Amino acid sequence: MDEAERKERGFAARRSVLGDAHVDRAIANTTDFTAEFQDLITRYAWGEIWTRPGIDHTTRRLMVMSMMIALNREEEFIMHVRAAVTHGVARDTIKELILQAAIYCGVPAANSAFHAASRLFKEMDAAAGSI
Incomplete structure (x- = not known):
């Protein structure tokens, strides 16, 4: 899976688990300082781990x-x-x-x-x- 797909799957999992309102708030509150962290957790915590089938x-x-x-x-x-x-x-x-x-x-x-x-x-x- 490439990074774009991982991020797409991450956002889908994040929305599924935490709800649209929470994710929308997190995105709206993202700053230049936190943008890389938001990207990291979306791709890896949500796109890599939460989407695993086990x-x-x-x-x-x-x-x-x-x-x-x-x-x-x-x-x-x-x-x-x-x-x-x-x-x-x-x-x-x-x-x-x-x-x-x-x-x-x-x-x-x-x-x-x-x-x-x-x-x-x-x-x-x-x-x-x-x-």
């Missing part, structure tokens, strides 16, 4: 959320929880993921993840109620 998107989502808990990357964790719920991952599945993380990543990491996910769910529920 693991389905739901499993990849759960893996990424687990890694974000372990690395204490709340912003990325929230982004992936939002995308997961939007694409049909049950909140109970996310709860189980966080409980599992409590054992392998530590209780403080899981506590932070529960707080972040709870805030996000409250925000999502409020937005759904206003429609």
Whole structure:
């Protein structure tokens, strides 16, 4: 696959996983300083890894959320929880993921993840109620 195809597949995967609004915001917020990074993650994280056939998107989502808990990357964790719920991952599945993380990543990491996910769910529920 050439770089143009990798980038095209990357944008398709990125939009599929995170949604058009998120990707459009990321593109709109790209600066000269961040352009090469955006290109890198689109081609490689999304075009090379997320498009591989060995693991389905739901499993990849759960893996990424687990890694974000372990690395204490709340912003990325929230982004992936939002995308997961939007694409049909049950909140109970996310709860189980966080409980599992409590054992392998530590209780403080899981506590932070529960707080972040709870805030996000409250925000999502409020937005759904206003429609």
